[in-house]
Amino acid sequence: MADDGVLDEGTETAALQEVLAAEHAAVWGYGTVGAALPLDAREPAVAGEVAHRDVRDRLVALLESRGADPVTREPGYTLPFPVLSAVDAAALAVVLEEGVSAAWVRLLDQATEPAVRELAVGELGAAEVRAVGWRTAAGRTPVTDALPGLPQA
Amino acid sequence: MCSRPGAGGAERMGAMVPLAPPAPAGLPRRAFLAASAGLALLAAGCTAGSSDTTAVSTEEADRLAEQVAVQEAVVAAYAAATTADPALALSDLAAQAGEQLDRLRAAAPSATASPAASAVPSPAASSSAPPAVPTGGDVRTWLRGQVAGAAAAHAAACARQTGARAALLGSVAAGLRGHEAALA
Incomplete structure (x- = not known):
């Protein structure tokens, strides 16, 4: 929440911009993920990139609809x-998904x-669902996160 | 620099920024920590002296207590599934479900802890307690259904909350979506 504890459209819009910035990074990063995978193993990377592009475009439209200038x-x-x-590549995808989370x-x-x-x-x-798949591919244990996106207590 | 294979020149020029910083700038750690300490009302940013805000926050706290009951049922479902089929090796997921429950309880001052929190739902959770594991049925599929239902309930509750409580519920819902994927 805002430093003064007040939530308003301004705090929401600022947070939307942070998500958009993270989605831009994810779209870019998934290009690297896909490029490092064998051709026959790229489908999850392509799906991830498409998903993040779609979300990015939704966020841009949402921000523009409220008169904000999308990052x-x-x-x-x-x-x-x-x-x-x-x-x-899988480890990078985990980083990307955890970043947007x-x-x-x-x-x-x-x-x-x-x-x-x-x-x-x-x-x-x-x-988080995508992250589970990538943690599995990266050999991580556990493959799930109890509290995705939350800072450690 | 670790350049992206095939990246265009424009991407190699200009100021480079970290692809994924460890956490968004200004992440309200203070608020989350406060919620974890059972100070959810304070962390939610209630305006002091505002009766309207206080009323809303009390309602939100009650709703969060309802989600504690939902999560108690998830913990109970993991315990029941482990008993029914120990070969499923659910210890990691069960531990995470318990961690989620602990965080929800800490953020819901009005929620009462059940005596045997790790395995048996509290009386308040009776309506959310999972049905018995189907005899001879697919325990994994049954458990996945229980987790999916709880994730949907937390997500719906998240949309009706604000501030740190919404963040916590959303995170728990997402964590359970991950469990669904792992159980698939």
């Missing part, structure tokens, strides 16, 4: 680690409109 994609991004194998949770905390919270909780769940 644009950064001119460049740095990867958190080299992506040289299929396991690296944190942004969606932030939006839930800041939102004032139930419709925005419905959007957020739905997409947060979708991100």
